[in-house]
Amino acid sequence: MTGKNVPKATLQRYPVYLKALRKLKRSGVERIMSKELSSVVNIEPTTIRRDFSFLGSLGKQGFGYEIDRLIEIFNAQLGMDFEEKIILVGAGNMGRALMKYNKWDYVVGEIVCAFDINPDRQGVRFGIPVYDMDELEERIPSGCRIAILAISTNIQATVDRLVHCGIVGLVDFTHEHIQVQKGVVLKTVDVVSSIQELVFETNSLTTKQ
Amino acid sequence: MTGKNVPKATLQRYPVYLKALRKLKRSGVERIMSKELSSVVNIEPTTIRRDFSFLGSLGKQGFGYEIDRLIEIFNAQLGMDFEEKIILVGAGNMGRALMKYNKWDYVVGEIVCAFDINPDRQGVRFGIPVYDMDELEERIPSGCRIAILAISTNIQATVDRLVHCGIVGLVDFTHEHIQVQKGVVLKTVDVVSSIQELVFETNSLTTKQ
DNA sequence: TTAATAATGATAAATTATTCACAAACAAAT
DNA sequence: ATTTGTTTGTGAATAATTTATCATTATTAA
Numbered sequence: 001m002t003g004k005n006v007p008k009a010t011l012q013r014y015p016v017y018l019k020a021l022r023k024l025k026r027s028g029v030e031r032i033m034s035k036e037l038s039s040v041v042n043i044e045p046t047t048i049r050r051d052f053s054f055l056g057s058l059g060k061q062g063f064g065y066e067i068d069r070l071i072e073i074f075n076a077q078l079g080m081d082f083e084e085k086i087i088l089v090g091a092g093n094m095g096r097a098l099m100k101y102n103k104w105d106y107v108v109g110e111i112v113c114a115f116d117i118n119p120d121r122q123g124v125r126f127g128i129p130v131y132d133m134d135e136l137e138e139r140i141p142s143g144c145r146i147a148i149l150a151i152s153t154n155i156q157a158t159v160d161r162l163v164h165c166g167i168v169g170l171v172d173f174t175h176e177h178i179q180v181q182k183g184v185v186l187k188t189v190d191v192v193s194s195i196q197e198l199v200f201e202t203n204s205l206t207t208k209q
Numbered sequence: 210m211t212g213k214n215v216p217k218a219t220l221q222r223y224p225v226y227l228k229a230l231r232k233l234k235r236s237g238v239e240r241i242m243s244k245e246l247s248s249v250v251n252i253e254p255t256t257i258r259r260d261f262s263f264l265g266s267l268g269k270q271g272f273g274y275e276i277d278r279l280i281e282i283f284n285a286q287l288g289m290d291f292e293e294k295i296i297l298v299g300a301g302n303m304g305r306a307l308m309k310y311n312k313w314d315y316v317v318g319e320i321v322c323a324f325d326i327n328p329d330r331q332g333v334r335f336g337i338p339v340y341d342m343d344e345l346e347e348r349i350p351s352g353c354r355i356a357i358l359a360i361s362t363n364i365q366a367t368v369d370r371l372v373h374c375g376i377v378g379l380v381d382f383t384h385e386h387i388q389v390q391k392g393v394v395l396k397t398v399d400v401v402s403s404i405q406e407l408v409f410e411t412n413s414l415t416t417k418q
Numbered sequence: 419t420t421a422a423t424a425a426t427g428a429t430a431a432a433t434t435a436t437t438c439a440c441a442a443a444c445a446a447a448t
Numbered sequence: 449a450t451t452t453g454t455t456t457g458t459g460a461a462t463a464a465t466t467t468a469t470c471a472t473t474a475t476t477a478a
Binding site for chain 3: 033034035045049050052053058059060061062063064065138
């Protein structure tokens with residue numbers, strides 16, 4: 001269905017487009033040309049057109065793209081139709097922040113349940129049941145493929161356990177290095193790494209010119 | 210100093226190396242060959258060697274790399290020596306999670322202070338002073354270039370205000386699309402986007418073979 | 419209905435990133 | 449000291465990605 005071989009780089013831009021398109025729709029815009037969109041997302045018009053073309057001929061020559069249509073297609077491509085059942089591992093500060101902001105209902109599946117070793121954090125939080133880590137194997141929803149990792153101890157062991165349970169995609173909010181076998185996709189989300197890249201980039205910007 | 214023109218792709222791998230090297234050091238490893246490191250980080254040995262070579266001749270032929278030396282150099286390159294003064298904008302759930310985990314002291318600068326519109330969140334939290342948003346212009350440390358954005362309302366306006374105060378690098382924990390002028394670097398850190406990429410990637414993995 | 423205008427989508431060119439392959443350099447062993 | 453084995457660092461080759469160019473097609477106005 002999603003077929004093709006969409007370049008990795010393109011893939012990373014899709015969420016950017018979707019967000020921008022939603023913003024445009026909210027402000028009443030109904031159609032847009034690649035050139036206009038370019039100035040909104042800071043991506044070359046020609047790159048935008050190419051990125052879009054992987055999902056079909058979405059635009060009309062001499063006219064542009066209908067925003068509703070684009071949003072619909074991106075939603076379908078980026079997960080809405082998959083109804084992913086996501087689990088959250090770790091209900092500490094970060095975990096709770098993620099549970100509270102569970103706005104991704106109807107966007108990319110939902111957090112079905114969470115796990116934590118600390119009894120104080122167990123029970124129902126923000127409408128999501130939080131179980132003891134010991135119950136992982138029995139409580140994990142069948143067909144669950146994606147986990148969000150927000151723990152701070154026993155990290156590697158927990159990852160191995162998750163993979164053993166059938167998890168093939170991990171969003172990692174941890175601050176440690178994690179090793180995964182081939183076939184498992186790891187997306188690291190780390191403030192420190194982001195700042196490190198930022199420091200480097202902003203520095204070469206200010207030093208260069 | 211950091212000079213050169215390090216490829217963007219390489220830049221994104223540096224934090225990965227640094228984390229892995231720290232982990233190796235903790236487990237007592239003192240030197241490593243590119244081939245070994247490769248199996249730890251899932252990056253080809255030759256890519257590793259080339260990435261490292263941008264920072265000088267860090268290894269010894271027939272011997273490998275000394276981990277201490279690598280860590281030292283990466284620390285220097287990735288921000289430790291810059292003593293960045295970082296501000297946090299938004300002290301809600303996410304903001305507090307970031308404040309509590311302020312382990313990036315001595316790694317990439319530190320959060321000097323935070324700002325929030327909500328009086329309940331102001332005062333000192335986790336050792337970091339949280340001021341009212343109104344005080345941004347007077348309280349922002351001089352020379353501050355990097356801000357972490359963890360607010361949920363008035364986002365674009367706040368960004369514009371920050372840029373006006375001299376911010377050139379933003380780590381964005383928001384869930385909305387943000388527009389920045391050229392010269393300002395935006396690093397978006399978003400669970401939803403990460404999951405979207407993940408859904409796409411894991412799906413093409415399972416459908417393909 | 420036809421011509422003019424405009425923006426897409428596809429192909430070609432340019433750029434950027436990765437991998438190959440090997441000479442040079444170091445360590446260890448003899 | 450010399451040889452052998454090993455691994456780095458880097459030019460050259462390949463692959464991937466981005467950008468430029470342009471033919472095509474839809475829209476709009478005459």
